[in-house]
Amino acid sequence: MCGMRPLPGFRDFYPEDCARRGYLLDGWRAVACRHGFVEVDGPVLESMDLYAKKNESGAEILGQLYQFTDRGEREVALRPEMTPTLARMVIAKERDYRKPLKWFSIANFFRYERQQKGRLREFIQFNADLLGDASTAADAELISLAIGVLREFGFTRDDFVIRLSDRRAWMDFLAARGCDEGAARAVLAIIDKLDREPEASLDAKLAPHGLTVAELRAFIAAASPEHFAPLLDQFEARGLREFVEVDLSIVRGLAYYTGLVFEAFDRGQSMRALAGGGRYDNLLADLSDGSVNLPAIGFGLGDVVLGNLIEETPRAREKMERALGAAPAAEIYVVIAGEARRREALGLVQSLRDAGWRTDFPLDAAKVGRQFQTADQLGARFAVVVGNEWPAVKIKTLATRAEDSVAHGALAEWLKTAHV
């Protein structure tokens, strides 16, 4: 009310929302580290030049920037993606690091677009990039990370698939059909819409290039597996072959991709791509005017679509709920049964906290029944009752309602054995 809502496309994170977000970020970070990637980050605010330089033709992209003039008269923008920042960082200090670079980042991004399912104006994205290695082994390593991230949340081959494609296959095909590079780019944009636009309208767009939808579909259907055989073998060796398939209809929208491109989809096809990426072997050289020439491959994965798919997939949702349930607001609730013992209870609370237990207690005098109810609602495993029996305390295991009694000095030991 009172107009005190967050801006369109922006989110408040209440405790349960923060817990969910933490679950996603922890999973991303854990899997990336497990794959030998290290974390990097950059500023939320960047100079406009960083984006203007990369997208000479991208007036559309510039129009989606949160852009303004700062108090120092600088033209700046909130970051809409990680790649320009990453490219700048790599170009500046790449000689300080052994190759290949295996970097990942977890960052929030801002795009001024109308929101819809799976798309907001501020979102969080996991980005991973492998730089300085142009091999198929590097391709497989990066895509395996994408698979690993999705599997981490409980998804299986029944839930998602990575579609592999290669722009070089298309460029060779189109060159053989007489398209120059500019025409080929235009055709790629049309291929990107194959399933979304009526065939007749696509045929009309293809006519100037001497092509038809039928011919494109025939090429997609005839996708030569030999070309992908070395890559597919890498997944075979990792036991991940079932998570990938070749699909040349994937071309991705960005102009800077130079070869392999891929997208992750939910098997139900009920939402937009979960993740997408590809090779951009020329970008660093282009941005650094040739001074840094590193091949690179990377992908991004957003929190919004991933969160939606987790909610819609029972196996994944249950896994998340288990994880969140395992981290209650309090493990131990100290019940103060007699206010005369509040000082002793405070000392006990402090010692439990120092010992590493998530501990809570009532700030005000309250009925014992109410205190137990609070303990229950916080998700505590144990209630420790401090009252007349001091220096002994009662320990109640809330789930079983079993009660035990120990000297307060022996509580830490009791909890340690009970916890195992």
Added chain:
RNA sequence: GUGGCCGUAGCUCAAUGGUAGAGUCCCAGAUUGUGAUUCUGGUUGUUGCGGGUUCGAGUCCCGUCGGUCACCCCA
């Protein structure tokens, strides 16, 4: 930027153009030290906002803001 649908209590939703309601949540209590149920009581509304039609508008019309979905775009 374009279009469809939607906007009523904190939340989920009712109400033929005729007195704005239910459930839930939250708070308090049910003979003073034991939590899931139950019972009782209580708070909460400029019906998103602004105009218009009408004797009368939550309801119909226009605008606006927001939500949602699709187009555009997808880094």
